[in-house]
Amino acid sequence: MKKRMIGLALGVVTAVAMCMTANADELIKVGIINNDPNESTYRTANVKDLEQAFSEENGFEAKTFYSLNNDEQIDAAKQFIQEGVDYLLLSAAATTGWDTVLQDAQAEGIPVILFDRTIDADESLYEASVVSDMAKEGQTAVDWLAGQGLDEYNIIHIQGTMGSAAQVGRSGALDQMVADNDNWNIVAQQTADWNAETAQQIVQSVIDSGDSFNVIYAENDNMAAGAVKALDSAGISHGVGKDVIIMGFDTTTDGLKELKAGNWNYDGQCNPFQSEYLLDIISKLEAGETLEEKTIIMDEKGFDAETITDEDIEKYGVGGDTTEAETEVETTAAE
Amino acid sequence: MSDTKKNTNAAGLLSRLMRNQIFIPLAALVLLVIVNLIAGPSFFKISYSANNAGDMILSGYPISILNFGSELAILAIGMTLVTAASGGQDISVGAAIAIAGSVILRVLCGNAGSHPASMQAPIIVAFLIGCVVAMLFGAFNGILVAYFHIQPMVATLILYTAGRSIAAWINNNELPVIAEPEFGYFGGFIPGIPIPVPIFIAAICMIVMALVLKFTTLGLYTQAVGINEKSARLNGLNPTFIKFLSFVILGLCVAVAGFIKVSRLSTINYSVIAKDIEMDAILAVALGGNALSGGKFSMVASILGAYVIQFLTQTLYRFKVSSDALPAYKAVVVIILVVASAPAAREKISSLWKNRKAHAKEVG
Numbered sequence: 001m002k003k004r005m006i007g008l009a010l011g012v013v014t015a016v017a018m019c020m021t022a023n024a025d026e027l028i029k030v031g032i033i034n035n036d037p038n039e040s041t042y043r044t045a046n047v048k049d050l051e052q053a054f055s056e057e058n059g060f061e062a063k064t065f066y067s068l069n070n071d072e073q074i075d076a077a078k079q080f081i082q083e084g085v086d087y088l089l090l091s092a093a094a095t096t097g098w099d100t101v102l103q104d105a106q107a108e109g110i111p112v113i114l115f116d117r118t119i120d121a122d123e124s125l126y127e128a129s130v131v132s133d134m135a136k137e138g139q140t141a142v143d144w145l146a147g148q149g150l151d152e153y154n155i156i157h158i159q160g161t162m163g164s165a166a167q168v169g170r171s172g173a174l175d176q177m178v179a180d181n182d183n184w185n186i187v188a189q190q191t192a193d194w195n196a197e198t199a200q201q202i203v204q205s206v207i208d209s210g211d212s213f214n215v216i217y218a219e220n221d222n223m224a225a226g227a228v229k230a231l232d233s234a235g236i237s238h239g240v241g242k243d244v245i246i247m248g249f250d251t252t253t254d255g256l257k258e259l260k261a262g263n264w265n266y267d268g269q270c271n272p273f274q275s276e277y278l279l280d281i282i283s284k285l286e287a288g289e290t291l292e293e294k295t296i297i298m299d300e301k302g303f304d305a306e307t308i309t310d311e312d313i314e315k316y317g318v319g320g321d322t323t324e325a326e327t328e329v330e331t332t333a334a335e
Numbered sequence: 336m337s338d339t340k341k342n343t344n345a346a347g348l349l350s351r352l353m354r355n356q357i358f359i360p361l362a363a364l365v366l367l368v369i370v371n372l373i374a375g376p377s378f379f380k381i382s383y384s385a386n387n388a389g390d391m392i393l394s395g396y397p398i399s400i401l402n403f404g405s406e407l408a409i410l411a412i413g414m415t416l417v418t419a420a421s422g423g424q425d426i427s428v429g430a431a432i433a434i435a436g437s438v439i440l441r442v443l444c445g446n447a448g449s450h451p452a453s454m455q456a457p458i459i460v461a462f463l464i465g466c467v468v469a470m471l472f473g474a475f476n477g478i479l480v481a482y483f484h485i486q487p488m489v490a491t492l493i494l495y496t497a498g499r500s501i502a503a504w505i506n507n508n509e510l511p512v513i514a515e516p517e518f519g520y521f522g523g524f525i526p527g528i529p530i531p532v533p534i535f536i537a538a539i540c541m542i543v544m545a546l547v548l549k550f551t552t553l554g555l556y557t558q559a560v561g562i563n564e565k566s567a568r569l570n571g572l573n574p575t576f577i578k579f580l581s582f583v584i585l586g587l588c589v590a591v592a593g594f595i596k597v598s599r600l601s602t603i604n605y606s607v608i609a610k611d612i613e614m615d616a617i618l619a620v621a622l623g624g625n626a627l628s629g630g631k632f633s634m635v636a637s638i639l640g641a642y643v644i645q646f647l648t649q650t651l652y653r654f655k656v657s658s659d660a661l662p663a664y665k666a667v668v669v670i671i672l673v674v675a676s677a678p679a680a681r682e683k684i685s686s687l688w689k690n691r692k693a694h695a696k697e698v699g
Contacts, residue, residue, distance in 0.1 A: 038503040038605060041510060162658050191658035195607040196600050201403050205652035208396045210377060222604055229600060232387040233523060234394060254512060254602075319510060 027061040028282070030054050030087045031080030034116075036068045040194075041222075041252055041319035046116060046272035050089070053275030070094035077101045081108055087282060090126075091116040102126060113281055115274045117165075123294060127285065130277040132270055133297045134169020140302045141247060141268045142173040145215065148245065153181075153215055156206055157189040158199045158227060160219040166270065167191075170219045170249060187213040194219075196226030203230035215245045221255035224248030224264060239263040240305045251303065253317030259305045260313060269300040272318055354685065356624040359676035360639040363622070367646045371396075371653070378653070383529065388516070393529045396649060404645030405533035406432075406592040409540045410612065411619040411641040413585030415632050416553075419561045420581040421480050422629030423487025424617045428589050430498020431472050432609035435593030437502035439465040440511040440603055443518065449509035458518060466590040472498075473586020474579070481578035495613070503605040512602045522599030533595045540591060544634060554634075557581060561629035615644050618669060624676040643672075 032054065037047040047066065054062040063085065065076035070093040080088060081104050088110050092098060095118070102125035105112050114129035145153070157174060160167035178184045188206045192198035199218060206213060207230060216231075216238075218224035224246055231238050238244040239262045246264040248255050258264040277296055284291060303312060371378040381395035410428055417425050442464050445455025454461075472494060479490035513519075521532050548554040559567040560574040567574050592612075597603050621627055622643055623636030647668055656664050674680055 036500075037508060038500055040606060041604075044508055159658055188652070188655055189658065190652060190655075191661070193607065193610065194604075195610060196602075196604060197596065197608075200599070201399070201648070202652055204394075204399050204403075205396075205649060208394065208399055209653060210380075222607075225602075226600060229523075233392065235384055235386045237387070254510075 027056065027059055028087070028286070029061045029063070029083075029085045030089055030282075031077070031083075031085040032062055032064045032089045033073050033076055033080070034064070034066050034091045035093055036066050042250055042270065042272050045318045046091075046274065049273045049275045050278070053279055058279075068093050070097060074098065074101055078104065081105050081110060084108070085110060087285075088112045089278060090114050090119075092119045095120045099125065111285060113278060115278060116272075118295075128281050128291055128294055128296065130274050130281070130296045130298060132300060134166050134270075135172055136169075136297070137166075137249065137268050137270060137300055137302075138170040138173030140300070141170070141217070141249070141266060142177050144266055144302055144304065145217070145245070145247065146177065150214065150245075151183065153184040154187050154211075154213040155185065155215040155217050156187050156203060156213050156227070158202060158216065158218040158223045159189065159191040160223075161193045162191050166249070167219060170268075174217055187211050192218075192223045192226070194222060196222045196229075199223035199226035200230045203227045204234070207231075207234045207236070214243060215247070217247045218249075220250045221248040221252040221267065224255065225258075228258075228263065240265060250318060251316050252319055253313060254319075256303065256308065256313040256317050259303055259308050260310070262305055265305045266302060268302045269316060271298045271300050274298065350688070354681070356633045357636045357639065359624050359672065360622050360636055360643050363643045363672055364639065364646065367643070367650055371650060374654070386524065388526065390524060390526045391529055392524050392531075396653070398531065398534075400642065400645050400649050401534050401537075402531040403533075403649075404642045405537035406595050406609070407612065407615055407619060407645060408537045408638050408641040409588050409592045409595075410585075410616040411623075411637040412540060412544050412634065413581075413588030414616045414620050415623070415625060415634055415637040416557055416581040417487070417585050418617075418620050418625060418627060419629055419632040420557045420578045421487050422561060422627075423480070424613075424620075424627065425476060425491045425582065425585055426488055426613045426617075427472075427476060427491040427494035427498055428585070428592075428613045428616055429609040429611065430495050430502070431469055431586070431589045432593040432596060432612065433499050433502035433603070433605050434472060434505070435465045435469040435590045436597035436603045436608060437505040437605065438468045439594060439597055440513065441505050443513055444506075444511045449506065449511040451511075451513070454513060454515055454518065458521075462590075462594050465594060466587055469590035469593065470583050470586035473582045473584075473589065476586075477579035477582030480582065481575045499605050502603075506603075510602060510604065514601070519598060519601050522595050522597075522601075533599075536591060536595060540588070541638060548634065553580075554632075558631050562631065616641070618673070619644055621673050622669075622676055624678070624681070626678050 032050055034047055034050065035043055037044045051062070051064070054060040063080060063083070065073065067073050073093055074097060077088065077090065078101060081101070088105055090112060091114070098119050098121050102112055102121055106125060111127040112125065113127050116131065118129055118131050155178070157171070159171055178186055188202065190202045192202055203216065216224065216227045218227055228238060228246060231244060236243055238246050247266040248264060249268040249270060251267050251269045255264065255267050259267050277298065281291065301316070378396050381393055381398060383391060383393055386392050414425065414428070439461045442456050442461035443454045443458070444451050447455055476491050476494060479485045480487045521536065523532065525532055556572055556577050559570070559572060560577045564574045592609070596609055619641035620637050622640030623633055625632045625637060647665065651661055651664055
């Protein structure tokens, strides 16, 4: 407790020092531990967002470590603690094994902020966590679907990798709805492991069987894209005002463009842009304020094909066109 | 020859067929057909209708199986040669497909960003460069196995681990999308031709391989090296080169399979493209009754094995096996098939058969 007080006092002192030196010579040292950016479009956007936010211009000195291996992450965390970072930001690869490291951090007075993923550790061991509520994402999507007012819902449900937080959350709401309503039927429920091509095969298989359906609920945009390929080759129309409603998640730029074009109907957000929340938390801690809530659940939207705008695609689209936009800027500058 | 004369009766024919390597995959295929027929003859219905582009195409379960099984069948060709020559398997084919696919898309995108308005290079150029790169990676595996005598599974573990990261790196971790429909033809349909193009590509690969095996000594040499490396060398063969060559050929197969994969969706996802396909490819070889320790092989049996796997997947989808249970069902079927087709099991069965006959004679 004493150490913690000292840590807190030190924190206040540095914060005061920060305020005094307007040029902010003293950078705030943050250690960021995240998953491998190659994991998915989502992760790439997540890593990029954090790297941009915790830049030197913004007054930070960021040390980063990316791995899908929990043990490597733990080692890196120990290293960061030894090097004496001011904050430790953590998106753990696995939920367990973090207690000792977090205790070390606490003993050194380093606040730990979890982002994106939560872990199995006592709440007192971390300062705050910023997470997505996957169940809420699923519920938002299912509520939207219910709002379409179809007489009968015959759904092809394409699941993500079984047991992942995203799959469990997004499947849960739909399963509940189907169990509660007689006019909601599952035509096929199958995992495609986030793989577009497997999704294509699953939908093709339903088409081959001759069963009729009017909704495809895919748990991410890649799988929705694969499903649409199968519909296209079978001559089944899809999108706004067509035979089959297409639903996806993760709001990839490509997915949102399909939405805008009216080929898909719904896309649910899973927000990878967590830096604004993290910056907010850190500025509050730097100012010595206490946080109102420990777990911050990000506000996530669901987009409807009929109301989506180009600004939405620009603002919420994940991955995709960024480099193209940059090269365009470069060429215009050269001209 | 006298054996053939004796076995003119029906039972003899059956036992001869059973001893043939192709029996297990063939039997599995027949079994799957029967199961699906019992569940409803609609399984074999093929319809002829227009797709969303307005072209008339064939569709139905049999077409889907042949279509989606194409990549696996192509990989099975290369995997059979690698297995026969080196007595081990390449577990990096999935990662290598990611690399080949990534290279093809990179060439097509050129410097125009990840969503080019038009393709920056002819498809054939992109494909050929993809082939060269995949064969280089195959050569890398081949050198480790043939020249440094590293166990194939360990040698290919390197690419298995690193491959998908390399693939992502080739495209600066962007996910390129090719909008032009021509690129999608190779994983879909060419307007005017109602049969999916991957089926043709797989057929071409099989014909080429059949011609190579018929008119060159590749098959014979590969088997000789696989059966006994030392005696092969004493007979003037170069086992090192033959092993190396088998990995390069697999590299070519990987490039073709990767080309179909990226063409199917006109894009790539490094972490999931062709995921776990190496296991299915090895399984196809095993289902074909080929000894995984090398030596004699049957190319036809391996290819048949590949389609059996796709047939099984399609059947499980059709019976709407739940997602949680799918791998378990697949595993049960696979265990039965692989055990039945294992050379050891077949020997055991045939020796049991002989013993019974001998016993019957003695009693008689």
